[in-house]
Amino acid sequence: MRVAILGGGLQGCCAALALGERGMDVVLFDRNDAILSRTAVANEGKIHLGYMYAGDPSLSTARIMMKGALAFAPFMHRHLGIETHALATSVPAAYVVHRDSQHSAQAVEDYLRDVHELIVKASTGREFDYFGLDISAPPRAWTSSERDTRFNPDAALAAFDTPEVAINPVALASVLRRAIADHRRIEVRHGHQVSKVDSVDDRLCVTSEKAGFVQVDAFDHVVNALWDGRLAIDATMGLKPTRPWLHRLKYGISFTLPDGLERPPSATFVSGPFGEVVSYPDRLTYLTWYPECIHGYSTEVTPPVWDTFPPEPLRTKILTRTIAAMTEIVPSLAAVDAANLPDALVKGGLIVAWGETDIYDTNSELHQRYQIGITSKDKYHSIDPGKLTMAPYFADQCATRIAGDV
Numbered sequence: 001m002r003v004a005i006l007g008g009g010l011q012g013c014c015a016a017l018a019l020g021e022r023g024m025d026v027v028l029f030d031r032n033d034a035i036l037s038r039t040a041v042a043n044e045g046k047i048h049l050g051y052m053y054a055g056d057p058s059l060s061t062a063r064i065m066m067k068g069a070l071a072f073a074p075f076m077h078r079h080l081g082i083e084t085h086a087l088a089t090s091v092p093a094a095y096v097v098h099r100d101s102q103h104s105a106q107a108v109e110d111y112l113r114d115v116h117e118l119i120v121k122a123s124t125g126r127e128f129d130y131f132g133l134d135i136s137a138p139p140r141a142w143t144s145s146e147r148d149t150r151f152n153p154d155a156a157l158a159a160f161d162t163p164e165v166a167i168n169p170v171a172l173a174s175v176l177r178r179a180i181a182d183h184r185r186i187e188v189r190h191g192h193q194v195s196k197v198d199s200v201d202d203r204l205c206v207t208s209e210k211a212g213f214v215q216v217d218a219f220d221h222v223v224n225a226l227w228d229g230r231l232a233i234d235a236t237m238g239l240k241p242t243r244p245w246l247h248r249l250k251y252g253i254s255f256t257l258p259d260g261l262e263r264p265p266s267a268t269f270v271s272g273p274f275g276e277v278v279s280y281p282d283r284l285t286y287l288t289w290y291p292e293c294i295h296g297y298s299t300e301v302t303p304p305v306w307d308t309f310p311p312e313p314l315r316t317k318i319l320t321r322t323i324a325a326m327t328e329i330v331p332s333l334a335a336v337d338a339a340n341l342p343d344a345l346v347k348g349g350l351i352v353a354w355g356e357t358d359i360y361d362t363n364s365e366l367h368q369r370y371q372i373g374i375t376s377k378d379k380y381h382s383i384d385p386g387k388l389t390m391a392p393y394f395a396d397q398c399a400t401r402i403a404g405d406v
């Protein structure tokens, strides 16, 4: 069986590995000269256990995120080897209730505890499911003196320890790239812009263009993992969304914390348009602050191809303003001099989600992220991962679905 995968981001690469594992031959198309060069490496790498989604009290988003989170490390260990250093994790995140939170500190605390109970149930009887970390302890409320030593008490109403971690997506990508290149069943077609998929007799034909040459290849199955390019190719197969969607361009910054400076806590500020600090033991630090890091919206089927690494002066503006905004909540960051961070990176990508209004609106559908996954039309499968967290989980689901056709 020969399967085309459209898109060499994390979702496409995971699908390729999952299909290769089931004995299928895979051709992976990507328009860039390297796979894993877009959103897959421009995110903050948080492997969501569901704590983030207090805006979905039905817990449906939390339920699906924890399934993805618990499948993530086992999938990577299976394909990349148990000793992989590409899965070094951040310091676990404290969830911090911002003074302008859309939910009270009590409501957030209740939500975190409900999510924790679901995680315990979902992980019972499984070993090393979440990066080998102990996830059995319920979220712990910080005392006010603990909170006041790490956060500005005017901005942080309450803080709770959680076991949630991030991985470094750049480190993971470099190991994945090697695994894909070495895989005897996976052929990568770099520089191929996919323009359509047609159903011809019992086969699916993928049309792509490279350097002005149009090429058509026939396959038994096609998997669309194009992320921001997904809806356009779905439309060529007659799959049209029945609801509004929003593409948001979001950046984040990363740098190695200079020696001598106090390492900030990993923290996720909830609930609303706030941001995160992701702090790694090796001093890699990632910051994002929503009002400073959002730089574009599109409701087009095909959104503009925005820069992963923004040009100057936008780069410096995002870097300095994000550090300044975060310093108002995490005072220890005041010692970070934006002009003196030799490896500072500003990087970003599109967030694709169902919804019409931004997250400033408490009623926005963007607060619910569970309507994601695989839509199949006969032998054509379109995967909306929703989050990096979900890519391995949906890859295995999709490969199992295709293998059932053998």
Ligand SMILES: Cc1cc2nc3c(=O)[nH]c(=O)nc-3n(C[C@H](O)[C@H](O)[C@H](O)COP(=O)(O)OP(=O)(O)OC[C@H]3O[C@@H](n4cnc5c(N)ncnc54)[C@H](O)[C@@H]3O)c2cc1C
Residues within 6 Å of the ligand: 006, 007, 008, 009, 010, 011, 012, 029, 030, 031, 032, 035, 036, 037, 038, 039, 040, 041, 042, 043, 044, 045, 046, 047, 048, 192, 193, 194, 195, 225, 226, 227, 228, 229, 230, 250, 251, 252, 347, 348, 349, 350, 351, 385, 386, 387, 388, 389, 390
């Ligand atoms: C700033 C930011 C922070 C984020 N943080 C997190 C987080 O902490 N945790 C989390 O779980 N998720 C996070 N996300 C979301 C996560 O990054 C995405 O859900 C995920 O990376 C998308 O899947 P992908 O990696 O396959 O996408 P991409 O890497 O974008 O892969 C799609 C590929 O398709 C290719 N392509 C597109 N159109 C075409 C075409 N027509 N022809 C050929 N090739 C094409 C592109 O070149 C690209 O390589 C974040 C996103 C952003 C932007």
